[in-house]
Amino acid sequence: MKRAAMRWNATLGVLALACLVHGSAQTLSSLRSGFADPPSDAKPMVRWWWFGPAVEQPELARELDAMHAAGIGGVELAAEYPLTLDDPARHLVNLRYGSPEYLDMVHFAEDHARALGMRVDLTLGSGWPFGGPEVSLADAAGKLKIVAVPLGAADAKLPQSAEGDTFIAAFVVDGTPAHYDAEHARQITSNTMPASLESAAGKPEVELFFFASHTRQQVKRAAFGGEGYVLDHMSKAAVDHYLDAVGSTLLRGFPDKPPYAIFSDSLEVYGADWTGALPEEFQRRRGYSLIPYLPLLAQGSTPQADAVRHDWAETLSDMVRDNYLLTVAQFAAAHGTRFRSQTYGTPGVTLFDEHVPQLPEGEGPQWRSFSFTRWASSANHIFGNDVTSAETFTWLHSPAFRATPLDMKAEADRMFLEGVNQIIGHGYPYSAPGVEEPGWSLYAAAALNDHNPWWPVMPDVTRYLTRVSWMLRQGKPANDVAILLPEADAQAAFRPGHVSVTEEMPHHITPALMGAVLDAGYNLDYLDLASAEARGIGYPVVVVPPTHRLSLRGLDVLQAYAAKGGKLIFIGDTPTLAAGQSDRLDHAKVEQGVAALLRQSVHVRDESELGAALAKAMPPDVELGDAAGKLGFLHRHLPSSDIYFLVNTSNQPVRWAPHVRAHRSIAEWWNPETGNVTMAVTDQVIVLPPYASRLLVLHDGPGISTAAAPQRATEQHATALGPWQIEFPGSAGSKPEPAERDQADTVWTDNAATRFYSGEAIYRTQVQVSAAEIGGPISLEFAPSLPIEDTQLPNKPGTRAWIDPPVREAAIVFVNGKRAGSLWHPPYALALTGLLHSGENSIELHVYNTAINELAGEPPRDYSALKAKYGDRFQMQDMNNLEPVPSGIRGPVRLVFGESEGAE
Incomplete structure (x- = not known):
């Protein structure tokens, strides 16, 4: 290594020793062996949707065998809405969820999966959120x-309570139902509903009535027999009853061994802002009664109202944590399993609450804005958990069956950048035998099953995901910067019906803030003050975004951090308000304490000044240069080495010289697809093709034993391949006849006969190679990928790759009958050295598209009879007006003789 810029300061960018990963490779030799042959627990998993559930054992076994052969390491069993009417003659019967017949299928599936060495998780309910009959x-x-009843109005009358409502209190306030004076509200009764309205006082007045009521939300996407109310996640009695009635029943499907984990999807309990015991718990936890402040809670818009809302929000979080998260985690432990939980959403959980489930999980590939994925990985880094899983591919290139292997890579790489090291693919749709191709699918998600024509390259995709996942479990996370979440501000912004910290966070953790840190060459975690108080702050730098409220305990945490040499960078507005009413509104103490912190910290006006402030605090981990905004990285630190995962997240090539802060004597590129290792030259500019990724491993030796890299050929030349004989075996849809195509006619959707064909096309050609040409490097190269405009709406979920590749959508290459490799992402080039001989050689390209073309040629599916029987439980996304997608290859396709950098 020539470059002194590669240096590592062991005191920078490493979390506290509590985050040490147990069981990770601690020596270079064990790292090499694990990379060459990663353990099966690093393989991606899939959410396995059982629709109905109308499943039968032979198909369950066949699908598990297909997953296992494709490199999928486990399944999460998830029962969803029916997709068929009962037809016993075709073995289509919707089994009632939780019935003995259903549990028999669960037992069969988990027994078969375990025989294959696969992991099995169980969703602890049908659809989501938890609930049911x-x-x-x-x-x-x-x-x-x-x-709110306006007093004196002609139609004014006492409100009628609905079934399940419990009266709390009533007040009289000056004003109108839309705007009233909550601070001077007069409580007229509690516990007992008034017999009549108050008399009008000759001025605008309103009588406010407060009831403990119910959202009446129904389980979303429920299976047959799983219909019903969504559970009160803040009531321990309700959660205990659910676990006894549903959880214990479902676990009977695992008589021999419990599932690896039980799973809960994201908290989407819409509008859940109350529970019966809340007034008593609020009094106990916050030290004062909430009841007199209900008008303030409802109306908001004053500093005191914000303080009360903050304390209400804290109590909601406390009750979800203690009564739901802790109860389910204890249930899991008592049954020999683990609780895997997506702990974000509504009701208003905090980052600190992530420490309760044994396996916190995220979702969302938004690596440059606030995301649930980084929320989960940050908590795992803080609390020392080894593995961060993430629901991945949820909205990948909608509609179903449109997503490609390249789309999968583009999203998975972003998840890796956020700290994920266990992919949970969303997902694998069970599809009954005999159903019209391409079979069943979820209303919105990638369809990652063998009904998708490109399935033959899935083993190559999973091999890549497995190696990266395993490598990113090694050592300790080395994120330098923690962004302090303004949770108190988010909680003060709660209002009836809207009680989610994570929904408020995008207003505070903006893309501008995230970009300022990432583009300056640092990776980051989120941090909240409760977690910092519990675990300490192990980050060299803490960035405090514009913040207005700070709890007194949080002030103490920051003061202790600064006193120990921690570096604080404040942006914009600094805290001047105590967080809640329970802090006795001691604003002066907060303002004085923050003023003292500012004297020993850095304060910048806005995000535009943050990068320079970070550079003064510590050297960047990666010098991005012109690649900023496109090149992302994740760094893991081991005693024997440092691992950098690098990703070009853009749709155009990126040039970058590998300058990183870690200092080791040897640098190597580790290829996660092939397992090959080559020496890295750290001052040599590399070109990363669109959506390409690299693993840079630095260590102190010994290095690999390799001969000197061959010099670039001075007489490089190329031979164009073609014409192509094309055959359509017909893995789906019709089977067109073989056809001769010239070099310019290799996109089969240009031909009316194959416009709606989904499946495999075999391209065959012959090429003459001389004995002189055999002596040097030879590669197969396609035309460059073409960038296309990103038309994704900012508020629309999901991702995709924004290029037009020369191979649509994947190919397996055979040379003289021998498999040479696959092509499914840039660069669309493949080394063929040693596979050709002098004379005539045969080259075959087995090209696979998606199932969209076949679907586009079919009439829209009619779900009216299904919904007439079971109700409208789903709405298919983006399935109207489907058009065939270009399929095949785009030329020229060349054999390149001599050293080549590829086609991109």
């Missing part, structure tokens, strides 16, 4: 119901 209205999700 076992949940009574009393145990259903709760909400605060507010009725």
Whole structure:
């Protein structure tokens, strides 16, 4: 290594020793052996959707065998809405969810999967969120119901309480139902509903009635027999009853060994802002009664109202944590399994609450804006968990069956940049035998099963995902910067019906803030003050975004951090307000304490000044240069080495010279697709093709034993391949006849006869190679990928690769009958050295597209009879007006003789 810029300061960018990963490779030799042959627990998993559930054992076994052969390491069993009417003659019967017949299928599937060495997780309910017929209205999700009656109005009358409502209190306030003076509200009764309205006082007045009510939300996408109310996640009695009635029943499907984990999807209990015991818990936890402040809670818009709302939000979080998260985690432990949880959403959990489930999980590839994925990985880094899983491919290149292997890579790489090292693919749709191709699919998600024509390259995709996942589990996370989440501000912004910290966070953790840190050459985690208080702050730099409120305990945490040499960077507005009413509104103490912190910290006006401030605090981990905004990285530190995962997230090539802060004597490129290792020259500019990724491993030796790299050929030349004989074996749809195509006619959707064909096309040609040409490097190269405009709406979920590749969508290459490799992402080039001989050689390209073309040629599917029987449980996304997608190859396709950098 020539470049002194590669240096590592062991005191920088490493979390506290509590985050040490147990069981990771601690020596270079064990790292090499694990990379060459990663353990099966690093393989990607899939969410396995059982629709109906109308499943039968032979197909369950066949699908598990197909997954296993493709390199998928496990399944998460998830029962969803029916997709067929019962037809016993075709073995189509929707089994009632939780019935003995259904549990028999669960037992069969888990037994077969385990025989294959696959992991099995179980969703602890049908659809989401948890709920169903076992949940009574009393145990259903709760909400605060507010009725405002204008006194003196001709139609003024007492409100009628609905079934399940419990009266809390009534008040009289000056004003109108839309705007009233909450601070001077007069409580007229509590516990007992008034017999009549108050008399009008000759001025605009309103009588406010507060009830503990229920959202009446139904389970989303419920299976047959899984319909019913969503559970009250803040009631321990309700959660206990659910676990006894549903959880224990489902676990009977695992009589021999419990599932690896039980799973809960994201908290989407819409509007759940109340539970029956909340007033008592609020009094106990916050030290004062909430009841007199209900008008303030409802109306907001004053500093005191914000303080009360903050304390209400904290209590909601406390109750979800203690009564739901902790209860389910204890249930899991008692049954010999683990609780895997997506702990974000509604009701208003905090980052600190992520420490309760044994396996926190995220979702979302938004690596340059606020994301649930980084929320989960940050908590795992803080609390020392080894593995961060993430629901991946949820909205990947909608509609279903449109996503390609390249799309998968583009999203998975972004998840890796956010700290993920266990992919949970979303997902694998069970499809009954005999169903019209391409079979069943979820209403919105990638269809990652063998009904998708490009399935033959799935083993290559999973091999890549497995190696990267395993490598990113090694050592300790080396993120330098923690962004302090303004949770107190988010909680003060709660209002009835809207109680989610994570929904508020994008207003505070903006793309501008994320970009300023990432583009300056640092990776980051989120941090909240409760987690910092519990675990300490192990980050060399903490960035405090514009923040208005700070709890007194949080102030103490920051002061202790600064006193130990921690570096604080404040942006814009600094805290001047105590967080809540329970802090006795001691704003002066907060303002004085922050002023003292500012004297020993850095304060910048806005995000535009943050990069320079970070550079003064510590050297960047990666010098990005012109690649900033496109090149992302993740760094893991081991005693024997440092690992950098690098990704070009853009649709155009990126040039970059490898300058990183870690200092080791040897640098190597480790190829996660092939397992090959080559020496890296750290001052040599490399070109990363669109959506390409690299693993840079630095260590102190010994290095690999390799001969000197061959010099670039001075007389490089190329031979164009073609014409092509094309055959359509017909893995789906029709089977067109073989056809002779010239070099310019290799996109089969240009031909009316194959316009709606989905499946495999075999391109064959012959090429003459001389004995002189055999002596040097030879590669197969396609035309460059063409960038296309990103038309993704900012608020629309999901991702895709924004290029037009020369191979649509994947290919396996055979030379003289021998498999040479696959092509499914840039660069669309493949080394053929040693596979050709002098004379005539045969080259075959087995090209696979998606199932969209076949779907585009079919009439829209009619779900009216299905919905007439089971109700409208799903709405297929983006399936209207489908058009065939260009399929085949785009030329020229060349054999390149001599050293080549590829086609991109």
